[in-house]
Amino acid sequence: MVSLRRKRPCRSLTSCLALLTITTTSIQAAERIAIEVHETAGIRRFSFPASFAFNLSEPPSKGTNFRLLDEGKPIEAQFRADGTQHDRSRWWLDFHTSLLPHHSKKFTLEYGTDVPAGPERELGHKLTSIDDAYQVQYGPYISWTIRRDLGGLLKSVNYGQTEHVSPDSTGLSLLDRNGETHPLDGTHESQVVARVVRDGPLAVALRFEVAHANPELRGVRSVVDLHLPVSRSWVEVDWKMIDPEGRTGGMRAELDLPLDAPTSSAPTLVDFGATTMVYAALHPGQQAALRGAVATSAQNSPSESGYAWKILRGPAGHLEPFVFSKRESERNAEGWAHVMDRKSCLAMAIGEFARRSRDRITISAEGSVQLQRSFDTDDAPAQHSQERRFRFWLHFVNFPPQHGAGTSPQAMQNPLDVRVLGGQ
Numbered sequence: 144m145v146s147l148r149r150k151r152p153c154r155s156l157t158s159c160l161a162l163l164t165i166t167t168t169s170i171q172a173a174e175r176i177a178i179e180v181h182e183t184a185g186i187r188r189f190s191f192p193a194s195f196a197f198n199l200s201e202p203p204s205k206g207t208n209f210r211l212l213d214e215g216k217p218i219e220a221q222f223r224a225d226g227t228q229h230d231r232s233r234w235w236l237d238f239h240t241s242l243l244p245h246h247s248k249k250f251t252l253e254y255g256t257d258v259p260a261g262p263e264r265e266l267g268h269k270l271t272s273i274d275d276a277y278q279v280q281y282g283p284y285i286s287w288t289i290r291r292d293l294g295g296l297l298k299s300v301n302y303g304q305t306e307h308v309s310p311d312s313t314g315l316s317l318l319d320r321n322g323e324t325h326p327l328d329g330t331h332e333s334q335v336v337a338r339v340v341r342d343g344p345l346a347v348a349l350r351f352e353v354a355h356a357n358p359e360l361r362g363v364r365s366v367v368d369l370h371l372p373v374s375r376s377w378v379e380v381d382w383k384m385i386d387p388e389g390r391t392g393g394m395r396a397e398l399d400l401p402l403d404a405p406t407s408s409a410p411t412l413v414d415f416g417a418t419t420m421v422y423a424a425l426h427p428g429q430q431a432a433l434r435g436a437v438a439t440s441a442q443n444s445p446s447e448s449g450y451a452w453k454i455l456r457g458p459a460g461h462l463e464p465f466v467f468s469k470r471e472s473e474r475n476a477e478g479w480a481h482v483m484d485r486k487s488c489l490a491m492a493i494g495e496f497a498r499r500s501r502d503r504i505t506i507s508a509e510g511s512v513q514l515q516r517s518f519d520t521d522d523a524p525a526q527h528s529q530e531r532r533f534r535f536w537l538h539f540v541n542f543p544p545q546h547g548a549g550t551s552p553q554a555m556q557n558p559l560d561v562r563v564l565g566g567q
Contacts, residue, residue, distance in 0.1 A: 173255035177564035180250065182242040184557035191550070192346065192372035193559045195236040195252075202231040203254065210261025211238055212251040217261045222254075223341035227350055237346040239374055242559070249564070267344025267373040277337070279347050285376050291337040292329025293351045293367060296396060300539050302376050305487055307539040309399035309510075315367065315382065318393035318517070319359045327365060332357040340368065347371045362387050377490075377538035377555060384531040393517035394533040400510035403484040411484060411508040416477035416492070416552060417452050421466045425508035431456040431465070432505040435476045435497025452476035452497065459507065479552035481544050482506045488544045492552040494534035 180193055211220035218238065225233040240248055271278050276298060279287040288299035296314035300307040315327040329335040333355050340348035353365040363386050370379040382394060405411045410424040415433045423431050434453045449470040455462035468474070478496020482489050493514055496502050501517040516533045536555040541547035 173253055173258050176252040178250050178252060179247055179562045179564055180240055180242065181247045181560040181562065182245055183560050184553055185244040186551060186554050186557070187244055188240070188242045188554065188559065189549075190239045190241055190374055191554070191559060192374055193238055193240055193561060194346065194370070195561045196225070197234055197236070197252075199232045199234065204256060206256045207254055208256070208258045208260040209234075209236075209252070209254040210258060211236065212253060213240075213248075215251075217259075219262050219264050219345075221263060221341075221343040221345040222261075223343055226339045226341060235341045235346075235348075237341075237343070237372070239345075240559070264344040264373070268342075268347045268371065269344075270339065270342045270347050277339075277349060279371055281373055287371060287378070289349065289369065290328075292335045293337070293353070294326075294328035294330065296380070296398065297378070297537070302539050303487075303541050305541075306401060307487055307489065309401050312399045313397040316395045316397065317355065317360060317363065317365070317384070317391050318395060319390060320392050321359070322392065323359065324395065325355065325357055325360055327351075327353050327367070345373050360390050363390055375538065375550065376540060377536050379536050379555075380534065382533040384533070386531065391518075391531070393515055394531065395513060395515045396533075396535065397514075398489075398512045398537070400482065400487075400489055400512060402482070402510035403486070405484075405508040409485065411482065411506075411510070413483075413506050414481040415454055415504070416479035417454065417466070418468060418472065418474045418476060421454050423454075423456055423465065425456070425506070427508055428458055429456065430459050430462060430505060430507045432462060432503055433476060433478070433480060434501070434503040435478060436501065477553060477556070478502060478504070479556065480504045480506060481552075482510070482512060483542050483544065486542055488540050488542050488547065490536075490538040490540060490544055490548055490552050490555075492536045492538075492556045494536075494556055 176197065178195060182188055209222035210217050220236060220238040223235050224231040225235060236252060242248060267281055269280050276288050276290045286301045290298050294314060295310065295312040297308050298310050313326060316324040318324055327333055333353050336352045338350045340350050349369045351367040353367065355363040363384065366383045368381040384394060402411060405425060405427050407426060410426045413423050413425060413431050415421045417433065425431055432455050436451060451468040451472045451474055454466040456465040457463040475497050479492035489512065491504065491512065491514060493502055503515050505513040514535055538548060538555060
C-alpha cells in the first residue's frame, strides 16, 4: 500500500499491473499519482501498450475527470472503471509509450472535479454483443469473436482479410490427475459467467469465471482474463485456477489454424524460442514440440534427464530428438514459437516458461497448436491450494512475422513494468 500523505518507499508491481490504495478523505480536489514505466527485457518498444490498475478509497464523485501527463503535457489515455466491481472504486488506465532498451519514463496521473478531461483516442476497438458472443472490432483491420461460454477460446480472428482460427477449436481444458481433459466451454460440466472488465478504443478486457461441476474436478475454480490492446493483433490470456483438493494435473490451450495444407515442396514452417532460435519444416503428418523441464529446488538443475529443454520432431505420436539443451545448462528456454504458411503466422509465447512447472508447445504440420502447463500430481493436496497461473499470448500476423508482427514474442512475454513513485 502506498500513501500520498507521507513518504514511503515505492513498490514495484510486475507485469503491467500496479495496485494503489489512495488514503485521502476526498477526491474533489486534484489528486496526483506519479508512475514510472520500465523496459526490463532489453527490447526497444515502439508505441507499446501499458496498463495500470489503481484502487480509490471511495468511488469518484460526479464530475471527476482523469488525465495522464507526459512531462506536463496531456497525452491520449483510456480511463475506465473496473466492470467487475460494483462500487467503481477500482480503475484501469491504458496508454502507449515508446522506450529504448532498459530505459524508463515518468508520467503523472491526475484526477478530480477540477481536472480537465484528458484526450482519448477517437478510433480503435469497439465492443459489441452478438447472439452468444462478444465481438471486438477495429475496422477494417481486425475483428475478434469470443463466445460468452469461452468455447474454443477464440471463435474467430479476422485480420488482414484472412481468417486465422478454425471455429471448432477445443480452446481451454483442464487435465485431471488421471490425464482426462475437461473443456472450459459451459457445456461440458462447467458453468461460465462472462463479464466486461473494461471497454474502450485503446483496450478491451473480458473475464470468464468458471465453476467446474464434474466430480473429478470438485471444488476447482477458474478465472480467465482476456486482454486485447488496440495497437497489437494479439490477445493476452491470463488463466488463474484454484484447486483446493489437488484434483488437477495440468492446464491446456488448443487451437486449430486454417493453414494451407502442407506439401513436400511447401511444408509448414515453425520457429521455437529456446536458449537460441530453432527452426524446422513440418511435412504432412509431422509434429514438433518444445518441452521445458522445471528445475529441482535441491540441485537447481533440470529434472528431466538433465536437460533444461528439448525440441522433438517427427510423425505424430512418434516424436524423435531434434535439438536439446546442454546437459549442464541451467538456462530455461524462452518459451515461444511461430507457426506459418505463406500467408499468415501465429506467434505464441508462454509466460515464465518451465520456471515452476513442466511446459510445452506442440505444433502439427496441419495447423494444430497446443500449449500446456503440467504439474506434479504426486504433490499433497495442500500444495495445490495455491493459485495456479497459466499466462500466454497469441499474436496473429501476416507472413513473414519479421515484417508482419512489428514486435517480437519476447516483447509479449515481458510487458512494460509499471511502478508507483512515492513521496507525493
